[in-house]
Structures are given as C-alpha cells and as structure tokens.
Amino acid sequence: MSYVGWMIFGVVLLVIEILTPTFFFLWFSIAAFLSGILAMFGLNLGWQVSVFAVASTLLVIFTRPIAKKIMGEAPRKVYVEELKNGVATVVQDIDSSKGTGIVKISGENWRALSVDPKKVIKKGEEVVIERIEGTTVYVRPIETEAKKEGEEI
Structure with a gap:
C-alpha cells in the first residue's frame, strides 16, 4: 500500500473517531499515519503492516486508560x-x-x-x-x- 493509501485510511479513521463518542479509532488513525510516513521512506508493505499492528496495540493498551480518566464516568445506562x-x-x-x-x-x-x-x-x-x-x-x-x-x- 502506498503512503497515500495509509493517509486516506488514517483520515477515514479520524472521521469515524469524530463521529463516535469514544477514544478508540484515534489510536488506529495515528498508527495509520505512522505507517504512511514509513511508506514515504520506502519501507516495504510487510514493515508498514507490522508497524501499524504494533503501534495500534501499544497505543490502545497504554493510552486508553488515560483517555477514559479524562472523559470521566460513562453515563448511567437505563435498566x-x-x-x-x-x-x-x-x-x-x-x-x-x-x-x-x-x-x-x-x-x-x-x-x-x-x-x-x-x-x-x-x-x-x-x-x-x-x-x-x-x-x-x-x-x-x-x-x-x-x-x-x-x-x-
């Protein structure tokens, strides 16, 4: 996938993030932009996908709890x-x-x-x-x- 593809994918994920009230797609968007930058420097598709997978996983694991604290408690569900x-x-x-x-x-x-x-x-x-x-x-x-x-x- 070319760097343009990664950038478009990152923008699409960013738009989905804006339309949803969670901090979930943001991490994948950032990872897609990272992979796009690496694609600009000529890394092959295997490395691009690996960086996307690792970056997404690490961002979700380490920053999601912080984002949850910033957002506060979820609204109470109707029972x-x-x-x-x-x-x-x-x-x-x-x-x-x-x-x-x-x-x-x-x-x-x-x-x-x-x-x-x-x-x-x-x-x-x-x-x-x-x-x-x-x-x-x-x-x-x-x-x-x-x-x-x-x-x-």
Missing part, C-alpha cells in the same frame, strides 16, 4: 426493570395490527405495541409500560378521570 410501570409519551401512533408505534421514555425512543392489540393509541397520549420484550415495550393508555367520565355520559 429495563426501571422502565416497567413508567410513563411514556407516544411519538408515533401505536397500532399493533400494523406493527407500528414509538414512545419516548427518559429521552429515548422505543418501539411500542399496545397490550390490547385492538386498541390504537394516538400520538401525544401518555401510556404506562406494562412489560418489555427485547427492544419493544408493551404499553397501555393511562385512563384519566376526564376520559372515564366522558365514557359514562
């Missing part, structure tokens, strides 16, 4: 058990017969289906999470006093 019986807002109509529906829970969108497959829940309504299966939440609408009184009349 599935915490979501049960929680309230969510419907952001896309939930229609179990069509398999459509999205709710927003703690700022995250989840695929949603109604526990009553015959009931369509409209966008903007609030729902209670009954159960979670994989990446799908099963919900039921919140029955407000106004709705109950309106049905009785």
Whole structure:
C-alpha cells in the first residue's frame, strides 16, 4: 500500500473517531499515519503492516486508560426493570395490527405495541409500560378521570 493509501485510511479513521463518542479509532488513525510516513521512506508493505499492528496495540493498551480518566464516568445506562410501570409519551401512533408505534421514555425512543392489540393509541397520549420484550415495550393508555367520565355520559 502506498503512503497515500495509509493517509486516506488514517483520515477515514479520524472521521469515524469524530463521529463516535469514544477514544478508540484515534489510536488506529495515528498508527495509520505512522505507517504512511514509513511508506514515504520506502519501507516495504510487510514493515508498514507490522508497524501499524504494533503501534495500534501499544497505543490502545497504554493510552486508553488515560483517555477514559479524562472523559470521566460513562453515563448511567437505563435498566429495563426501571422502565416497567413508567410513563411514556407516544411519538408515533401505536397500532399493533400494523406493527407500528414509538414512545419516548427518559429521552429515548422505543418501539411500542399496545397490550390490547385492538386498541390504537394516538400520538401525544401518555401510556404506562406494562412489560418489555427485547427492544419493544408493551404499553397501555393511562385512563384519566376526564376520559372515564366522558365514557359514562
């Protein structure tokens, strides 16, 4: 691979690093630039690949812990058990017969289906999470006093 190839590879890895919130691809990008510099001086492909592999490994092993300290603690993950019986807002109509529906829970969108497959829940309504299966939440609408009184009349 020519030095141009290594430099392009390094730039691509750098762009991926910018688009992701980790300090992971940065080390590979640096190693690609190092290999590109060595390619400019005429080292053969075997040496270039070896330098890339060794430099990547050493950079990940020795600098990743430092980068983790600088970045601080990772944000707390949402636990599935915490979501049960929680309230969510419907952001896309939930229609179990069509398999459509999205709710927003703690700022995250989840695929949603109604526990009553015959009931369509409209966008903007609030729902209670009954159960979670994989990446799908099963919900039921919140029955407000106004709705109950309106049905009785």
